[in-house]
Amino acid sequence: MGQGITVVGVLLSIACAYFAKRYDNAMDVIQLVFSFVNAPVFATFVLAMFWKRATGTGAFLGLLGGISTSTLVHGLTIAEGKGGWLGTALYTFPSSMAQNFWLRSVLSLSVFVLTLVISLATARTKSDEELKGLVYSLTPKLKDDEQNFLLRPAVLGTILIIGCIILNIIFW
Secondary structure (H helix, E strand, O other): OHHHHHHHHHHHHHHHHHHHOOOOOHHHHHHHHHHHHHHHHHHHHHHHHOOOOOHHHHHHHHHHHHHHHHHHHHHEEEEEEEEEEOOOOOOOOOOOOHHHHHHHHHHHHHHHHHHHHHHHHOOOOOOHHHHHHHEHHHHHOOOOOOOOOOHHHHHHHHHHHHHHHHHHHHHH
């Protein structure tokens, strides 16, 4: 099994190298991959983290549907000569980064909507007790009254944000 997976990995690496050769720099390729991988996972996690009604079936099918939608959008749009592999380009983006941004936006929205609709159409398998600690609304809130004033997360976070803003103003 190890040798077989090694051969598959080498073949995938060669295919990825030829794919990446079409792009001007590695950042464009990385952003394209992130558009298809990170955006749907992020949308699914956010929905599942804040909505107790999300189901595993809804999340899985939402991911598949969202990735399919993004693939369709990529195939129907062109940026810097890339994409548009479905034949007719419906839109031309000025840059690969713009195309990747819109791919992420379409993908996140479609994953979110599909997960929501499919979750409502499927039976819930987990009780509120089983989701405690996973879903924000069901997780008991910690009280930080006993901590030192400066060690409270809200105060410390506010101080850090103000510090970042000041440093950005100074070094802009």
